[in-house]
Amino acid sequence: MSYELKQIDGWRIVGLLARGGNAEVYRVVSSLTGETAVLKIAHPGSVRLSERVRREGEMLSELEDLAFPQVRTTGAWEDRAYVVLEPLHPLALPRGDHAVARFALELCRALTILEARGIVHRDLKPSNLCTRDGRRPVLIDFGFAKRLEREQKAEDVLSVEQGYLVGLGTPGYSAPEQFRGEEVAPSADIHAVGVILSECFDGHPPACWRKIVTRATSSLPAQRFASARDLARAVRRRHAIGIGLCLAVAVLMALGVLAFMWHRQQIEAERLASAERRHE
DSSP states (O other): OOOOOOEEEEEEEEEEEEOOSSEEEEEEEEEOOOOOEEEEEEOTTTTHHHHHHHHHHHHHHHHSSSTTTOOOEEETTTTEEEEOOOOEEOOOOSSHHHHHHHHHHHHHHHHHHHHHEEEEOOEEEEEEGESSSSSSSEEOOOOOEETSSSSSOHHHEEEEEEEEEEESSOTSSSGGGGGGGGOOTTTTHHHHHHHHHHHHHHOOOOOOHHHHHHHHHHGGGGOOSHHHHHHHHHHHHHHHHHHHHHHHHHHHHHHHHHHHHHHHHHEEEEEEHHHHHHHH
16 A cells, blocks of 8 residues: 555555554544544455454454553544554653562553453563553554453464464564464463563563563463453562662661771770870
8 A cells, every 4th residue: 555645534644664464554634623643444356354443443442541542532443443442652661670570560550451341461572562652662553452241263363374264473582372373361461561571671571570470471370360450559569679689688787887886985985094004
C-alpha cells in the first residue's frame, strides 16, 4: 500500500512506521485538528487478521488506564479494521536495582488490570513496551491478546509462518505452552516479564533477583507466580530486604564509628591522667 497523500476516514498518512504479522502501522495526522497519531490497519485480504485488529481496538478502548495506549478512534477501511492510537516513544530497559524494581512493579500493575478483565497479552517483549514520560512502561500491540472467557479457536493459539503452523508469540519471551498450541493463562505473561527482567541485568540477574526470575520463567505454568500481584509482592519483599540490609550495614558502620571515637576518648583521658600523675 502506498501511503503518500493517502487519507483514511479523516486521517492523513504521512509515514510508514512498521509492518507486523497482523497489520501495518502508520504515522497519521488528523485532517480536522492537525493532531498526530498512530494508525494500525490490518493487512489486506484476511478476515482473520482484520478480526484481530478489531478485537485489539475493542480491548484497548476498554483499558482506559495509562498503562495502555489511549484510543483515538476505531473503524474499517475497505474491509480492513483499523485503530488510531496516541503516539508513544520507545522505552529503554532500566538498569540498576532500584530502577528495575520500579519497572517491575509498573508491569505487574498493568498485568493486574489485564487479569481483572480476563485478558492475556501473549506477546510481551521489550519492543512492545513504550513510554510517555521516558520512565513508566506502556504495554502496546494487543494483536495476539486473548479474552480467557471466550471459547478457544484454532486461530487463537496457532499462527502460520512460512507455510507452517506455529504458536502465537515471540520465541525467547513467550511461554513454552504458547508454542505447543495449549490453552494459556495469565502465567504466560508472567513468564515474559521474567525474561524481560533478566534482560535488564544483561541475562545475569544478581542473587537477590535470581530466585524471582527463575520462578517467573519456569517452563511449568504451575510453578510460576500465581498472579501479577504475587510477583509484585515478591519484588517488594526483595526490595524491602535489600533496604533492610543497607540500613543494617549503615547502623553497624555508625556503631563502629561511635565505638572508635569512644575508644579514642578513653585513650586521651588515660594519657591526660598519666601526665597529671607525673607532674605530682
